[in-house]
Amino acid sequence: MSEDLVEIQVDGQALKAPRGALLIDITDANGIDIPRFCYHKKLSVAANCRMCLVEVEKAPKPLPACATQVMEGMVVHTRSAKAIAAQKGTMEFLLINHPLDCPICDQGGECELQDVAIGYGSDVSQFSEEKRVVVDEDIGSLIATEMTRCIHCTRCVRFGEEIAGMREMGATGRSEHVRIGTFIEKSISSEMSGNIIDLCPVGALTAKPSRYSARAWELMQHASVAPHDSVGSNLFLHTWQGGVTRVVPRDNESINEVWISDRDRFSYQALQADDRLSTPMIKQNGQWQEASWEAALAVASDLLKTPSADQIGALLSPNASLEELYLGQKLMRGLGSNHIDHRLRQLDFSDQEQAPVMPWLGQSIEALESLQAALLIGSNVRKEQPLIAHRLRKASLNGAQISFVNPKVYEFHFELAENIGVDPFEMVSELAAIAAAAGVQSGASDLGGWIAAAKPTDAHQAIANSLKADNSCVMLGNLAVLNPHYAALRALSSAIAVATDSLFSYLPEAANSAGAWLAGVLPHRGPAGMSKEHGLNAQQMLQEPRQAYLLLGVEAERDCADPALATAALQNAKVVAMTSFASESMKALADVLLPAATFAETSGTYVNATGLWQSCKGASKAVGEARPAWKVLRVLGNLLDLDGFEFISSEEVRDELKVACRDLNLDNALSVSACLNLAERPAGLLRSGDVPIYHGDALVRRATALQATVDADVEAVVINTAEAKRLALDSAETVKVTQVTGSVELPLRLDDSIPIGSAWLPTGIVAAESLGSLYATVELEKV
Amino acid sequence: MSEALLLSAHAREEIDGWVARYPKEQKRSALLSALQIVQHENQGYLTTELMDAVALYLEQDKIAVYEVASFYSMYELEPVARNSVSICDNISCMLMGSETIINHVERKLGIKIGESTEDGRIFLKKEEECLAACSGGPMMQVNHVYYTELTTDKVDEILDNLE
Ligand code: SF4
Ligand code: FES
Ligand code: FES
Numbered sequence: 001m002s003e004d005l006v007e008i009q010v011d012g013q014a015l016k017a018p019r020g021a022l023l024i025d026i027t028d029a030n031g032i033d034i035p036r037f038c039y040h041k042k043l044s045v046a047a048n049c050r051m052c053l054v055e056v057e058k059a060p061k062p063l064p065a066c067a068t069q070v071m072e073g074m075v076v077h078t079r080s081a082k083a084i085a086a087q088k089g090t091m092e093f094l095l096i097n098h099p100l101d102c103p104i105c106d107q108g109g110e111c112e113l114q115d116v117a118i119g120y121g122s123d124v125s126q127f128s129e130e131k132r133v134v135v136d137e138d139i140g141s142l143i144a145t146e147m148t149r150c151i152h153c154t155r156c157v158r159f160g161e162e163i164a165g166m167r168e169m170g171a172t173g174r175s176e177h178v179r180i181g182t183f184i185e186k187s188i189s190s191e192m193s194g195n196i197i198d199l200c201p202v203g204a205l206t207a208k209p210s211r212y213s214a215r216a217w218e219l220m221q222h223a224s225v226a227p228h229d230s231v232g233s234n235l236f237l238h239t240w241q242g243g244v245t246r247v248v249p250r251d252n253e254s255i256n257e258v259w260i261s262d263r264d265r266f267s268y269q270a271l272q273a274d275d276r277l278s279t280p281m282i283k284q285n286g287q288w289q290e291a292s293w294e295a296a297l298a299v300a301s302d303l304l305k306t307p308s309a310d311q312i313g314a315l316l317s318p319n320a321s322l323e324e325l326y327l328g329q330k331l332m333r334g335l336g337s338n339h340i341d342h343r344l345r346q347l348d349f350s351d352q353e354q355a356p357v358m359p360w361l362g363q364s365i366e367a368l369e370s371l372q373a374a375l376l377i378g379s380n381v382r383k384e385q386p387l388i389a390h391r392l393r394k395a396s397l398n399g400a401q402i403s404f405v406n407p408k409v410y411e412f413h414f415e416l417a418e419n420i421g422v423d424p425f426e427m428v429s430e431l432a433a434i435a436a437a438a439g440v441q442s443g444a445s446d447l448g449g450w451i452a453a454a455k456p457t458d459a460h461q462a463i464a465n466s467l468k469a470d471n472s473c474v475m476l477g478n479l480a481v482l483n484p485h486y487a488a489l490r491a492l493s494s495a496i497a498v499a500t501d502s503l504f505s506y507l508p509e510a511a512n513s514a515g516a517w518l519a520g521v522l523p524h525r526g527p528a529g530m531s532k533e534h535g536l537n538a539q540q541m542l543q544e545p546r547q548a549y550l551l552l553g554v555e556a557e558r559d560c561a562d563p564a565l566a567t568a569a570l571q572n573a574k575v576v577a578m579t580s581f582a583s584e585s586m587k588a589l590a591d592v593l594l595p596a597a598t599f600a601e602t603s604g605t606y607v608n609a610t611g612l613w614q615s616c617k618g619a620s621k622a623v624g625e626a627r628p629a630w631k632v633l634r635v636l637g638n639l640l641d642l643d644g645f646e647f648i649s650s651e652e653v654r655d656e657l658k659v660a661c662r663d664l665n666l667d668n669a670l671s672v673s674a675c676l677n678l679a680e681r682p683a684g685l686l687r688s689g690d691v692p693i694y695h696g697d698a699l700v701r702r703a704t705a706l707q708a709t710v711d712a713d714v715e716a717v718v719i720n721t722a723e724a725k726r727l728a729l730d731s732a733e734t735v736k737v738t739q740v741t742g743s744v745e746l747p748l749r750l751d752d753s754i755p756i757g758s759a760w761l762p763t764g765i766v767a768a769e770s771l772g773s774l775y776a777t778v779e780l781e782k783v
Numbered sequence: 784m785s786e787a788l789l790l791s792a793h794a795r796e797e798i799d800g801w802v803a804r805y806p807k808e809q810k811r812s813a814l815l816s817a818l819q820i821v822q823h824e825n826q827g828y829l830t831t832e833l834m835d836a837v838a839l840y841l842e843q844d845k846i847a848v849y850e851v852a853s854f855y856s857m858y859e860l861e862p863v864a865r866n867s868v869s870i871c872d873n874i875s876c877m878l879m880g881s882e883t884i885i886n887h888v889e890r891k892l893g894i895k896i897g898e899s900t901e902d903g904r905i906f907l908k909k910e911e912e913c914l915a916a917c918s919g920g921p922m923m924q925v926n927h928v929y930y931t932e933l934t935t936d937k938v939d940e941i942l943d944n945l946e
Contacts, residue, residue, distance in 0.1 A: 174854045182846065183853070
């Protein structure tokens with residue numbers, strides 16, 4: 001395609017530019033500096049600050065470069081007397097009401113206003129009247145406001161509307177009285193809200209958790225990768241005197257663009273958690289003793305080699321680094337055990353043999369934007385992979401038909417074609433109906449029965465039709481993996497994808513779920529998908545308790561599908577725990593605690609949803625005696641006399657796996673489906689739930705600012721209003737929830753997004769620690 | 784949802800009338816009228832709850848409604864007395880002596896511009912700008928009625944007759 005180019009001249013320099021491009025984009029691309037406040041390349045053009053005024057020949061007045069399109073023969077002067085006069089004038093007006101409080105402002109040293117004022121401001125202001133003062137609003141635990149400093153650029157307002165998909169900030173009042181804020185006292189609730197801290201050119205919006213902790217120029221910047229979801233957002237960790245003081249996005253157009261989720265931004269707080277483990281510890285006669293690494297490792301290797309190989313199991317966190325995961329399974333296999341798993345919350349493993357070597361997105365993250373239709377099954381993508389949701393939102397704004405089949409009706413920040421929320425055991429029949437509507441033949445496989453029995457409604461037909469678009473995709477999300485009918489959901493999704501010629505795609509759950517599949521943290525497959533004699537999966541090794549366990553980054557009572565089962569199994573076994581934190585429950589279960597460095601403190605690799613391997617270096621020193629887990633595993637391997645543990649660097653570990661994966665072809669296609677026996681729905685009220693955004697892993701649970709947000713407020717049981725009536729609970733404020741294994745008292749909330757028959761009580765939260773798994777019968781009783 | 788129920792059936796009917804005048808996807812065009820209708824039914828002022836109800840009814844973000852309501856001086860966001868009195872103090876009226884009128888009224892009622900009398904009878908609207916009756920200045924608007932060529936006596940009579 002030949003581009004329609006025009007020729008323009010800027011400050012005497014001849015430039016070529018696409019017709020209609022914005023002048024500021026062209027000067028930016030050519031290294032010509034034009035000051036600006038309101039303009040941002042990811043937001044709409046507001047042209048309200050007037051800082052970017054330049055002289056354009058033949059134009060009667062200076063023009064804003066951010067809102068001026070280039071035209072053939074345009075002659076621009078950015079530094080002429082006329083341009084400079086205009087810029088200086090604007091600067092003077094902007095400073096009229098801006099307080100001179102730079103010495104106590106957190107933005108000092110990285111403030112766009114400060115920078116531009118140095119270039120364009122005068123030393124003295126002609127304005128001697130009283131300055132405006134704006135009373136601050138409390139907009140939550142993440143963002144500190146100092147609205148007197150606001151220059152009304154409206155970047156934060158436009159971000160809400162255009163990127164976060166929910167307008168929370170606005171410009172209220174008029175003229176002198178205009179103020180930016182929420183108008184009413186209200187916490188900002190977007191899961192991407194922290195980005196307005198970066199967008200705000202002045203110190204009006206700053207990061208609350210890191211406020212007043214260091215000056216920008218004292219910070220060291222380290223490239224890193226976010227360790228929570230499978231997006232693998234690129235980060236910069238900023239450290240001060242060796243400790244991480246804040247996290248900001250590292251631009252990467254193909255992954256996170258210029259944004260990060262609040263989870264990625266604020267989870268670093270956990271590095272300073274009260275229960276951070278800083279020395280190795282050994283339990284002796286029920287008492288915890290601090291120990292040297294030597295002593296602790298000796299005990300650990302003893303515990304692991306005493307039982308027969310069949311009697312040890314390993315649960316490794318999908319948030320651990322690739323190197324740790326690889327060495328963890330290597331150690332276990334060296335000892336002769338295949339009881340290894342990272343699928344801690346999964347319940348249905350029946351078709352694991354058919355699973356792809358690495359379930360993945362099947363496309364680039366950018367490609368999501370050009371989808372014309374998508375069906376997401378079991379996904380609250382907005383809270384699970386916020387930056388994937390951001391791309392889907394862009395697709396939706398471009399007209400894509402996006403639909404969901406979920407165990408509840410989730411709210412999204414973009415328009416949906418269909419949003420189905422049903423009992424988790426009915427998701428299969430919903431998919432069968434879509435499959436039938438899409439023309440999947442009932443005879444084709446053992447899905448036959450369900451498809452034949454399906455009665456597609458208009459909604460099912462609409463979804464099936466939408467997927468016939470050229471560029472469409474069927475995606476399995478986090479809640480599909482949790483579902484007791486995961487195998488059936490997989491088979492049906494694949495059938496729908498084939499029938500509608502859509503891409504079959506997975507949203508890997510955690511930062512290294514994809515990596516764990518590659519590394520062979522599975523009972524039936526070794527590294528690079530190599531078949532292995534079947535060991536016990538994550539559920540089985542707890543149902544048939546082993547004598548000893550190796551835990552890596554796993555908090556059993558919150559990370560395992562069935563906390564009650566996990567706790568019981570671990571309590572009666574010898575447990576070697578490599579962990580960054582030592583919670584009370586961890587101390588109750590473990591026998592040796594080996595302090596592990598966090599993602600910020602060690603080098604490591606994360607494989608994101610697109611199969612991209614991203615390695616980063618440690619940014620700060622681990623607390624106390626904590627050591628990178630890959631090094632600990634290497635030493636353990638040596639102590640256990642295992643072969644192949646002579647690594648000097650984490651890169652060597654990674655490269656060993658990389659060589660094994662060299663010839664892998666990533667393919668989500670499902671060949672034959674396993675024999676699909678549908679687990680029967682337990683009778684009565686069913687516990688349903690998800691893993692809430694700020695409860696998914698050990699780090700976020702300890703990020704205090706995130707824990708104070710609306711999204712973290714999940715310690716409750718939620719039922720449909722009609723259900724409450726039926727159970728005569730409509731007036732109850734607190735209920736006793738009983739699941740076979742235990743009971744808890746919780747606030748009761750009513751919400752019609754929960755299907756009738758379900759009691760929504762998520763897993764991974766404190767309240768669920770003593771309970772069993774999701775999708776079991778529960779009883780509610782008024783207290 | 785229950786929030787929209789804050790709007791009376793009558794208000795909703797009137798709002799619907801305004802919505803019908805604009806293209807379907809531009810419900811927000813009816814926002815100014817909707818706020819006026821709702822304010823009228825609520826003793827002349829808007830509450831956050833009412834603005835939220837309007838937002839819900841017109842499918843707008845709440846903050847977008849707050850922006851509009853706080854921008855225009857014709858909306859009151861605090862409780863006010865039942866009769867709204869706006870004395871123009873823009874240029875023509877000023878030249879014709881609006882200042883004398885304003886001073887007189889403030890003294891007579893014992894309140895400042897922008898305040899309401901304690902008995903809840905009269906609200907003096909803040910800084911009213913030109914009401915397009917310049918030829919009759921000084922002028923004022925009482926509720927929905929214009930009074931022109933004001934004198935202090937005339938003002939007394941008008942204000943004393945207010946319920
Ligand atoms: S708070 Fe910051 S980003 Fe928002 S309008 Fe003010 S200066 Fe701009
Ligand atoms: S940057 Fe151009 S007007 Fe603000
Ligand atoms: S100046 Fe008072 S009505 Fe115009």
